[in-house]
Amino acid sequence: xxxxxxxxxxxxxxxxxxxxxxxxxxxxxDQTVRMYAxxxxxxxxxxxxxxxxxxxxxxxxxxxxxxxxxxxxHVMNFTDVDDRTIAGARQAGMDLRRYxxxxxxxxxEDARALGLEEVEEMPRATDEANLRAMAxxxxxxxxxxxxxxxxxxxxxxxxxxxxxxxxxxxDHEGMQDGARVDGDTYGKENARDFVxxxxxxxxxxxWDLVQPSGRPGWHLECSAMAxxxxxxxxxxxxxxIDLIFPHHENEIAQSEGATGRPFARxxxxxxxxxxxxxxxxxxxxxxxxIPDLVxxxxxxxxxxxxxxxxxxxxxxxxxxxxxxxxxESLRRLTDFLARVDRVERGGGGAHAAIAVRLAEAEAAFAAxxxxxxxxxxxxxxxxxxxxxxxxxxxxxxxxxxxxxxIRALFGMVDRVLGILSLRxxxxxxxxxxxxxxxxAIADRQAARRRRDFAAxxxxxxxxxxxxxxxxxxxxxxxxxxx
Ligand code: AMP
Ligand code: ZN
Numbered sequence: 001x002x003x004x005x006x007x008x009x010x011x012x013x014x015x016x017x018x019x020x021x022x023x024x025x026x027x028x029x030d031q032t033v034r035m036y037a038x039x040x041x042x043x044x045x046x047x048x049x050x051x052x053x054x055x056x057x058x059x060x061x062x063x064x065x066x067x068x069x070x071x072x073x074h075v076m077n078f079t080d081v082d083d084r085t086i087a088g089a090r091q092a093g094m095d096l097r098r099y100x101x102x103x104x105x106x107x108x109e110d111a112r113a114l115g116l117e118e119v120e121e122m123p124r125a126t127d128e129a130n131l132r133a134m135a136x137x138x139x140x141x142x143x144x145x146x147x148x149x150x151x152x153x154x155x156x157x158x159x160x161x162x163x164x165x166x167x168x169x170x171d172h173e174g175m176q177d178g179a180r181v182d183g184d185t186y187g188k189e190n191a192r193d194f195v196x197x198x199x200x201x202x203x204x205x206x207w208d209l210v211q212p213s214g215r216p217g218w219h220l221e222c223s224a225m226a227x228x229x230x231x232x233x234x235x236x237x238x239x240x241i242d243l244i245f246p247h248h249e250n251e252i253a254q255s256e257g258a259t260g261r262p263f264a265r266x267x268x269x270x271x272x273x274x275x276x277x278x279x280x281x282x283x284x285x286x287x288x289x290i291p292d293l294v295x296x297x298x299x300x301x302x303x304x305x306x307x308x309x310x311x312x313x314x315x316x317x318x319x320x321x322x323x324x325x326x327x328e329s330l331r332r333l334t335d336f337l338a339r340v341d342r343v344e345r346g347g348g349g350a351h352a353a354i355a356v357r358l359a360e361a362e363a364a365f366a367a368x369x370x371x372x373x374x375x376x377x378x379x380x381x382x383x384x385x386x387x388x389x390x391x392x393x394x395x396x397x398x399x400x401x402x403x404x405x406i407r408a409l410f411g412m413v414d415r416v417l418g419i420l421s422l423r424x425x426x427x428x429x430x431x432x433x434x435x436x437x438x439x440a441i442a443d444r445q446a447a448r449r450r451r452d453f454a455a456x457x458x459x460x461x462x463x464x465x466x467x468x469x470x471x472x473x474x475x476x477x478x479x480x481x482x
Contacts, residue, residue, distance in 0.1 A: 010366070010367065010370055011024045011025070011026065011370070012024070012025045012026070012063070012064070012067075012068055012370045013025065013370060013371055013372050014236075014266055014268065014372055014373070015268070015313060015372050016265075016266045016267060016268075017167060017244060017267040017268070017269050018166070018167055018264075018266070018267045022372055023266070025235075025236075025266060027070060027235045028233065028235055028265065030071075031069075031070050031071060032070060032071040032072065032073055033064050033070045033071070033072050033073070033074070033235050033236060034073050034230040034231065034234040034235045034236075035060075035061070035064075035072065035073070035074045035075070035230075035234065035235060035236040035237070035238065036074075036075045036076075036077075036222070036225075036226040036229075036230055036234055036236070036237050036238070036264070037054075037057045037074070037075070037076045037119075037237075037238040037239060038076075038077065038079075038222055038238070038239035038240075038243055038247065039054075039076040039077045039078050039079065039107075039122070040054075040078060040079065040103070040107050041079040041082060041084055041085065041218075042078050042079065042080050042085060042100040042103035042104050042107065043082075043084040043085040043087070043088040043099075043100070043103065044088070044103060044282055045103055045106040045107075045110070045289050045291075046103075046106070046107055046110060046289070047280055047281075047282065047287035047288060047289050048273060048280065048287075048288050048289070048290065048293070048303060048307070048318065049240075049272065049273040049279065049280030049281060049287065050240075051110065051114060051290070051303070051307065052240075052270060052272075052273040052307045052316065053238075053239065053240040053270040054076075054111070054114075054116060055114060055116065055304055055307045055308065056270045056307070056308070056312040056373070056375075057076075057238050057268075057270070058115075058116045058117055058418065059308060059373060059375060059416065059417060059418070060236075060238065060268065060373055061074055061117060061119070062117065062415060062416050062417075062418060063369045063370075063373060063416055066412070066415040066416050067366050067369050067370065067416060068370075072119075072120065073120050073121075073230060074119040074120050074121075075119065075120065075121040075122075075123065075225065075226065075229045075230060076119050076121075076122055077122070077123050077124070077125065077221070077222060077225050078100070078104055078107070078122065078123070078124045078125070079125055079218060079221060079222075080096070080097070080100040080104070080124045080125050080126050081096060081125050081126050081205065081215060081216065081221070082125075082184050082217075082218040082221075083183060083184045083185075083218075084184075085099070085100055086204055086205065086215075090203060096126070096205050097126060100124075104124070109290075110289070110290040110291075110300075113290055113294075113300040114290065114300050114303065114304050114422075115300070115301070115304055115418040115419070115421070115422040117418070121229050123225045123229065125216065125221040125225065129228065130221070130224060130225050130228065131207055131209055131216070132209060133224040133225065133227065133228040134197075134209070134210070134216045134220050134221060134224040135209040135210045136224070137220060137223060137224045137227065137254060137258050138154060138196055138197055138210050138220070139210075140257075140258035140259075141156065141196065141254065141257050141258050142154075144257055144258065144260075145160060146160045146161065146253075146257040147196060148193075149212075150180065151199065152199030152200075152212050152214070153182070153195050153197060153198045153199040153214065154195070154196045154197040154210070154214075155180055155193045155194065155195055155196060156193060156194050156195075156196050156250070156253060156254060156257070157193050158175065158191070158192070158193055158194070158253065159175075159177050160257070161253045161256070161257055163252075163256070164249070164253050165191065165249065166249075166252070167244060167245075167248055167249050167252055167267060168188060168244050168245035168246075168248075168249045170188060170191050170245070170249070174189065174191065175191050175192065176192065178193065179192045179193065180192055180193045180194070180195070181193070181194055181195070182195050182198065184217060184218040184219075185218075185246070185247075186246060187245075188245050188246075191245075191246070194217065194219065194246060194250055195217045196216070196217055196219075196220050196254070197210050197214050197215070197216060197217065197220065198214045198215055198216075198217060199212050199213075199214045200212065200213045200214045200215070218247065219246070219247055219250035219251055219254060220254060222247070222251050223250075223251045223254040223255045223258075223263075226251070226255065226263075226264075227255055227258070227259065232255075232259040232261045232263075233261055233262055233263065233264075233265070234263065234264050234265070235264070235265055235266060236264065236265070236266045236267075236268055237251070237263070237264035237266070237267050237268070238267075238268040238269070238270070239268075239269060239270070240269065240270050240271075240272070241269040241270065241271055241272065242272075242279075243269070244267075244269060248267060251263065252264070269313075270312045270313075271312065271313050271314055271315045271316070272315050272316075273307070273315075273316050273318055274315050274316065274317045274318065275317070275318050276317075277317065280318065288318070290303065293323070298323055298327065299327070299423070299426050300422065300426070301330060301419055301422040301423040301426055302323060302326040302327040302330055303323070303326070304418065304419055304422060305326040305329060305330050305419050306318075306322055306323055306326040308375045308379070308417060308419070309322075309326065309329075309375070309376060309379065310375075310376055311372075311373070311374055311375065311376050312373055312375070313372070329379075329383075330419065330423055332383070332386065333382070333386065333419075333420060334420070334423060336386045336389070336390060337410065337420070339390070339393060340389075340403055340406055340407070343393060343398050343399065343400060343402075343403060344400045344403040345400075346399075346400065347399065347400045348398075348399025348400050348401060349399045349400075349401040350399060350401030350402050350405070351392075351397055351398065351399065351401075351402055353392075353397070354389070354392065354397070354398055354402040354405065354406075355402070355405055357385065357388055357389070357392075358385075358405050358406065358409050361381055361382070361384075361385040361409060362409055362412065364381040365378050365381050365382065365412075365413060365416075368380075368381060369416060375417070378413075378416075378417070379417075382413055385409075389406065430468065430479075430481065431466055431467035431468060431481065431482075432463065432466050432467070432468050437463065437468055437479050440459050440462070440463055441470065441477050441479070443459055444456045444459040444460060444470070444477070445477070447459065463479070464482065467481060467482045468480075468481065468482065469481070469482050
């Protein structure tokens with residue numbers, strides 16, 4: 001796949017939480033980026049805070065592919081067994097796998113609506129191959145002297161890893177040798193030996209792959225899936241900033257404790273989406289999902305735009321006004337592109353000044369994306385260009401000959417940011433799902449066959465009210481957009 005680069009003078013710079021610095025990024029081997037991103041814990045539908053992290057990671061992926069020209073091997077998991085999923089399934093009185101299926105399906109819907117590219121692998125922790133990998137990892141850690149058994153559970157002994165705490169910059173003084181934590185999540189002040197494998201309890205699912213029988217801790221799952229699918233050393237490990245401690249710290253301890261090799265070279269963390277200056281999170285009850293926003297008349301493309309309007313390492317406050325503003329910005333872009341279509345129809349040659357302006361914008365856009373994914377600056381460049389080209393069009397200094405160049409530039413921008421084609425797809429989609437239209441046509445025909453014309457008209461009018469017109473002809477009934 002051809003990217004804009006790679007250009008030896010213009011390397012991608014990426015902030016690495018491990019070193020707390022921006023560094024030059026290139027994959028270790030065969031021009032392929034091996035990236036692991038922690039995915040959704042599927043005990044609820046993901047909210048747009050979760051999706052801030054996923055959209056930013058999607059743009060990292062797209063930048064590595066389409067600006068840098070690398071191939072990707074990108075894994076994003078589903079956490080389908082942990083404290084929260086088990087509690088949720090128990091409350092719903094459902095089997096864990098069936099309970100989590102519904103949130104995985106919802107994630108796939110939202111991911112499609114937000115234009116996330118499909119990644120190479122989306123493993124579930126409870127897939128057999130992954131559970132086996134977890135058992136293998138526990139065995140390797142036991143062999144290397146990093147574990148002990150207590151009350152039927154297997155713990156990781158953090159004092160056996162001298163580097164423990166490097167990612168989160170923990171100070172070792174507060175850590176008590178031998179003190180343990182059992183929960184999947186806890187704070188830095190509770191840096192303790194953590195549970196790798198929790199002994200079976202009567203009300204929890206458990207597996208016999210590890211003795212004593214039990215179930216994996218959350219941290220073990222990601223290490224095992226990353227090592228199994230990407231190998232001992234990966235290029236980038238990503239997630240939201242709340243995962244730095246304990247999740248990612250523990251992943252490093254487990255993976256390096258087992259393999260003896262450095263686990264991830266770059267650690268990338270996305271800052272929070274906030275509501276009234278608090279983290280958007282289910283526990284605070286301040287979340288919005290994609291269907292929530294769609295029900296209020298906003299489109300997912302505007303949500304994606306909003307989530308990319310700030311740099312990923314800066315907190316972003318969600319407000320209705322900023323979402324409306326994102327809609328407005330997107331409209332300016334689509335109005336501009338519609339105007340470009342009109343210019344094309346109007347004819348005229350190419351202008352050297354336009355080509356120069358486009359080349360400058362392309363270079364500035366790529367430079368911003370290579371600068372630790374500065375999406376805010378990249379969007380700024382695009383809006384400056386739109387202003388300049390609108391003025392040039394006012395002055396009739398743009399011709400049909402300039403249009404292929406303009407389209408090529410916006411095509412490249414769209415591959416990287418993924419906003420414009422998403423908006424186009426939304427606009428091309430029928431106002432009512434196709435299945436519903438087809439069902440309504442069939443119901444209407446049935447009503448007419450039984451000569452219930454009032455019912456047939458009601459069906460037609462109901463569709464018309466939703467923006468779909470029915471047309472009858474000799475071949476049957478067809479629908480079109482109102
Ligand atoms: P979870 O489902 O809790 O495991 O979270 C899935 C991903 O969403 C993780 O990478 C989290 O760090 C991230 N995340 C959760 N809440 C937010 C938020 N308010 N802003 C940005 N990322 C978040
Ligand atoms: Zn993880």
